[in-house]
Amino acid sequence: MSRVVTEAVVERGRLDNILRPRDGFVKEAARGDGSYAAVDGPVSSYERRVTVTDAGDGRANVRQEVEFRLAIPYFGWLFVHASRRLLGRLGHGSMPWWAPPDRVDAHTATTIGGICLLSWVAGYMGTILTQTITFAAEEFGSGQGAQGVALAAVRADFLITVALVGLADRRGRRAVLLATATVACVLTATGALAPSLAWLAGSQVLARGFVTAAGIVIAIVAVEEMPAGSRAYAVSLLALAAAGGAGMCVMLLRLCDLATWGWRLLYLVPLLGIPVVRHVGRGLPESRRFRAPHAETGVAGHGNRLWLLAVSAFLLAVFVTPASQFQNEYLRTERGYTGGTISLFTILTGTPGFIGIVAGGRLAEHGRRLVGAVAIVVGVGSTLLVYLTTGWPIWAWSLLGSILGAAAVPALGVYGPELFPTGLRGKANGLISGAGRVGSVIGLVAVGWFADRTGRLSSGLSVLALGPALLALLVLVAYPETAHRELEDLNPEDAPPPLGSGP
Helix, strand or coil: CEEEEEEEEEEHHHHHHHHCCCECCCEEEECCCCEEEEEECCEEEEEEEEEEEEEECCEEEEEEEEEEEECCCCCCHHHHHHHHHHHCCCCCCCCCCCCCCCCCCHHHHHHHHHHHHHHHHHHHHHHHHHHHHHHHHHHHCCCHHHHHHHHHHHHHHHHHHHHHHHHHHHHCHHHHHHHHHHHHHHHHHHHHHCCCHHHHHHHHHHHHHHHHHHHHHHHHHHHHHCCHHHHHHHHHHHHHHHHHHHHHHHHHHHHHHCCCCHHHHHHCHHHHHHHHHHHHHHHCCCCHHHHCCCCCCCCCCCHHHHHHHHHHHHHHHHHHHHHHHCHHHHHHHHCCCCHHHHHHHHHHHHCCHHHHHHHHHHHHCCCHHHHHHHHHHHHHHHHHHHHHCCCHHHHHHHHHHHHHHCCHHHHHHCHHHHCCCCCCHHHHHHHHHHHHHHHHHHHHHHHHHHHHHHCCCHHHHHHHCHHHHHHHHHHHHHCCCCCCCCHHHHCCCCCCCCCCCCC
């Protein structure tokens, strides 16, 4: 429980504003005894008490005491100080810049906090193969071509993913999310026992199928729970959490320098995620939109949107996947970086990407398309220059690409869950993920093939950069604008959800 007391002498003309029930970050109702209770807002408990005494000369002594507890599990401590400053002010108040553009209730705050922690766990598992494959290949004596094939083979995980997210349309988001996250932790850890690169790739096909399914369901839950004007904001929070998990994996790369087998230690870390998933599950409610009446919907009638997003996923993945998954190989073999230096490079140039994620989430609430298109062009261009330059410019281009490219994540990441009804949302996003996997396979194999023949990873990436360039154009001319539109407006098959009904 947080408590903040504010005392001040104010002009009596300000009292109306101070004594009026607030309707901003928290919506209040007056109790009639100088105290106010919350009827809406991201708090599990809340009370504001105001005492006014005469100070003479047309002024008044005001003592305001606010006690509250944020309904944000796991990450609430990040917002407590800012919330104290906001709620401790005298006056009506408004929505702060760091909060969602729309007020959220306790149910939504609890849900978002829980799935952000699951996104952290999934973020670690989703990046571990990318970060460690160059070190595993060194132990197994495999070249860049073999790495490309291994990374491409892992993309067969989409067959598992599609089946799992389809279950989420029938069985519910919560059950499938908790099950896939738990199994993913177990399967990822089996990579520590791999006797060859082929075995490592095979173990991670299964693991990544469950990791990807969990990630898709996490995004669906966020979009289904958030108000219409704050969905991109929620996706940005999930992206930040996933980046935190990926960053944790990067920081542990120093273990790879201990011995040729040091990379195996990173695969044991996901076992710590099992009790985390169980703890989140105790307080995670089912999505209210899934609980609301909705029809089981087939793909028929939604083909245009499905093709639009599937082609988009393909065009983006054909470049982004090999660019990210070969980065450590490029830094180690072409630039001579060690595991520790790679870790430092990734942290210093990748961490500032949170700026782009936050800014992109905010800007996307005013319009998705322009933000997404610009972010793609600048982000991909900067990433390509990382592979075409030497010395300090590598760091500069990577930093620029991380910040500006990251804005595309919330701007475009909301479209998959937004453009399909509740009964099809999981299956459709699984199929879109599959299209992205096909693009990934082609990109990885192509870059590995070019690299084995030219000795440079930049050769294939320069060609594949045409994919995101086409995507930027497609976003501008073919994507609908979905900002501030209710999901039921975008998908008339769904009935309005009981968003005020509580957990």
